[in-house]
Amino acid sequence: MTEPRIPRRLCRVLVVDDEPAMREVLQARIERWGFPVRTAESVHAARVLTGSFDPHLVISDLVLPDATGLALLEHLRGDRRDRTILMITAYGTIDMAVQAIKGGATDFLTKPLDYVALHRFITDMEGRLQAKLSSDADQREVNVAGMAGMDGMVGTSHALLRMQARVRSAASSDAPVLIVGESGSGKELVARSLHQLSGARAPGPFVPVNAAAIPEALAEGELFGVERGAFTGATSARMGLFEHANGGTLFLDEITEMPIALQAKLLRVLEDGNIRRVGARAQIRCDVRLIAATNRDPAAAVELGHMRQDLLYRLDVLRIDVPPLRERKEDLPALAAHFLRDCAERYAAPAPTIEPDALALLHGHDWPGNIRELRNVIERAFTRADQGMIRAAQLDLDGSGLDLGVEVPRGIVLPHGVTAAEAERIVILETLKITGNNKAEAARRLGLDVKTVRNKLKTFDSEGSSP
Structure with a gap:
């Protein structure tokens, strides 16, 4: 009697066994039951795979080539306490299975496997996951206000959790914030999270600006606005970024690249909350929270003359350091x-x-x-x-179009001292020769998209490299 096919389910299953036949049989059956499944042949492979696949259920043999299933159990329980672990054992290792239960395994099955019992076990777990999903959805509605703004910060590392705690703490204040971090580390994401978590200010505008991208001659007008007739071509009054951010947050990225003269005017705004448009006599009151960011060491920027020390003192009320990846x-x-x-x-x-x-x-x-x-x-x-x-x-990894970690097909020899670009050309053209100019097969062997191979060939043609 064949088991009925069912739709794809929530429960993700990882099978860990060093016997290829066992892995294949289990994968085929579990997929037929409708559950996403992956397999690993060792403890090391399972540890790596859990990071991306994140299984709800791990079915593991007790005896593995690089360690025992107990060692895998210890890792999995430490990584995610709610992960279910089902051990597989032969009759001769039942004592070890009992130890596994004491160590946190949920249950064990003996070989040869009872697939009816296994199907029931996974189906029961699917029911528990469905119930938990429904409960979590209700809880998310209760906690949505507290979680808003943090969704973009992905991960559970200690470095990230420390930064998230700092963001939550700083969000409750209206004081200036200085975000320090390397290029590409997510400083604007931190600034947006601060704004979204800032209570009454959150519904207001979030205005980001890269201070390094504004021409020095236009920087003051961009920040503070321009009055009509202030200079030739100023045919109408124009609001600046501070006015656009009124009631919300102004994020000045790369603050150390702002002209020193303009930094002095920014300092005055931070002191009294008033701005003056270029060419105007009257001041305008702006309710703006300022968040600044830099990829430099702020103290070093002061020493090198890129930043006023008094402005640093005024901005560095609350600091958030963004960890590099x-x-x-x-x-x-x-x-x-x-x-x-x-x-x-x-x-x-x-x-x-x-x-x-x-x-x-x-x-x-x-x-x-x-x-x-x-x-x-x-x-x-x-x-x-x-x-x-x-x-x-x-x-x-390097944007060259062909990662150097790709295995070079057999029979292709790269000359000594070849550059990455030359190696790419040689590997693609020689692989095409090997495959009889079959672009799809060449792309498969190289781990590339067919479209990428075609585009590369056009490039080689224009350079006179293609045969």
């Missing part, structure tokens, strides 16, 4: 999944999952461009996803 790499799986879901929503396509080898490559990168760099890498990988999965071969 290299200091919160444990957030990489969650961040990558977040960006993939965002891509999926924008392109109306299913979100792929990230394979362990791809996650390992992400963890090994230093991320000098921080969150912005990761988002770009994930978006490029999204376009190359193969059968709903992203492998290391699809990750273009």
